[in-house]
Amino acid sequence: MTRYHPLLVTIHWLMGLLIIMMLIFGNLVTGPLDNADPEKIEALTGHMAIGVTIGMLLIFRIIVRVRSQTPAHATTGNPMLDKIGVATHHLMYVVVAGMVLSGLGMGLGLGLFGVVYGGEGALPVDLSERLPARAHDMISNILLLLVVLHVAAAFYHQLILRDGLFRRMWFGKRQ
Numbered sequence: 001m002t003r004y005h006p007l008l009v010t011i012h013w014l015m016g017l018l019i020i021m022m023l024i025f026g027n028l029v030t031g032p033l034d035n036a037d038p039e040k041i042e043a044l045t046g047h048m049a050i051g052v053t054i055g056m057l058l059i060f061r062i063i064v065r066v067r068s069q070t071p072a073h074a075t076t077g078n079p080m081l082d083k084i085g086v087a088t089h090h091l092m093y094v095v096v097a098g099m100v101l102s103g104l105g106m107g108l109g110l111g112l113f114g115v116v117y118g119g120e121g122a123l124p125v126d127l128s129e130r131l132p133a134r135a136h137d138m139i140s141n142i143l144l145l146l147v148v149l150h151v152a153a154a155f156y157h158q159l160i161l162r163d164g165l166f167r168r169m170w171f172g173k174r175q
């Protein structure tokens with residue numbers, strides 16, 4: 001098996017794009033906006049919908065991953081780096097799930113779905129002291145670090161080791 005299942009390839013690139021977009025807009029726009037600013041609700045309308053979509057894609061991805069055949073782990077020639085690679089991949093699933101769950105914790109626990117999508121009441125004055133909001137912020141920093149590591153490792157394989165790693169996560173003949 002030389003490539004991942006085409007469904008996994010599609011979900012991988014779609015989730016990658018959405019997660020990077022969420023990290024950039026979340027840190028630069030959604031998070032810093034004042035809760036009294038009407039633009040915050042507008043920003044959250046997209047943010048929360050995309051966040052829930054990422055959660056559903058994650059579940060779908062795990063199902064396809066378990067049910068499909070996958071290529072053997074990519075190697076670097078250094079057993080330590082290979083172990084870090086495998087651990088980082090597993091950790092990314094956990095951290096993305098943590099982002100979605102802490103987001104849902106805010107959405108459900110603080111009644112944000114009603115405010116954002118139902119026009120009911122107003123946002124709490126300040127979310128930043130609430131536990132799920134603090135977790136969401138902290139986990140987003142871990143996720144950012146993992147995404148940077150993941151992208152750097154992919155380019156290390158592709159450009160330095162020249163082992164054609166990107167082909168594994170693209171469409172084409174799998175045998």
Ligand code: HEM
Pocket residue numbers: 019022023024025026027030031032044047048049050051052054096099100101102103104106107112127128133136137140143
């Ligand atoms: C992988 C999915 C997600 C990513 C990468 C993400 C990323 C972020 C980031 C980086 C921030 C800014 C944090 C800060 O500066 O305090 C943020 C804020 C926020 N996110 Fe998410 N998020 C995700 C999913 C969700 C979900 C599913 C929800 C709710 C359904 C949600 C609700 C919120 C809210 C309400 C804020 C504003 C917090 C505040 O103003 O302090 N997020 N998100």
